[in-house]
Amino acid sequence: MFALTNTITRSAALRQGLLAAANRQVSLKVVPVESTVKDESYFEKNERLGRKVSPHLTIYQPQLTSILSITHRGTGMALGVGVWALGLGALISSHDISHYVTIVEGLQLSDAQLTAIKFIIAYPAGFHTANGIRHLLWDTGRFLKIKEVYSTGYAMLAASFVLSGILALL
Template identity: 55%
Template sequence: MALIFRLSGKRFGQQMLITDKSGLFNFVRPVTLKAKPALSEKEEGHDERNMRLKRPQSPHLTIYAPQLTSMLSITHRFTGMALSAYAIALGLGAVVLPESIPHYIEELECAEIGSSCISAIKFILAFPITYHFWNGIRHLLWDAGKFLTIREVYITGYVMLALAISSAIALSAM
């Protein structure tokens, strides 16, 4: 194919370059380009650019109704962070505090705060542990390929919440 184009170009190419009205130069306009320095773009953030271009702000979370699945996922992350904070606080407390932790628990019980207040504090401390534990088992079941339909996901979510709350109440009652 290249040979055909090369031979036809040698034969007919010279005739097209003739400057009369039927030649190639009649179809081509001479153009002169002027060099200009490049314009530097302003440093602006994503939001400023969208406001300048009059683009609407995305409503993000404000248009979505909270779903059980998303709320349980967010809560699982928060309880994991709370458990990490427990570990750091207990570790630092064991290193920094002059007395042992059972001493401070005994002092708290002797402070006459009231049994209902102590039970509430115990529940607040126990709920992240129980929630993260039962939701972790739920995730392990998912990893095994069980309970993955939407109906089963919601059922296991409610069962997990009931188990987490009831076990946290049982732990705080001790």
């Protein structure tokens, strides 16, 4: 450290620069706070500068592709939360599954009601599976033209209802 400092102070140009900086006059101007704080909001500033608002869900008309994409994410989250809830419930519950089956049987639901409840529970799995297969087909480079995207979207919806119905009837 001493050798570096000693070398720097031997430099005539550096010594002149340090002396000039030491002799420089600096003055401060007192400015009222009100003049530095802007009263315009973020949106007002962007409007003044001509910046457009970024498009969002409220700008676009709902399309099959966007609805299916949002639903795919939602069913994935629902399945994840459901698996975690069942797993944690099984860990902390003092009863086994037969206890809960007895409770459901005690509700005396009709076959139609029970099938409807099973369909509602099975639909996220059916939808997510069918749409996942559609995405895997897209990963191979197939069905990427807009007409094919829509036709596979409708076919996937039909397949998800059929798959969920089969699961509900088991």
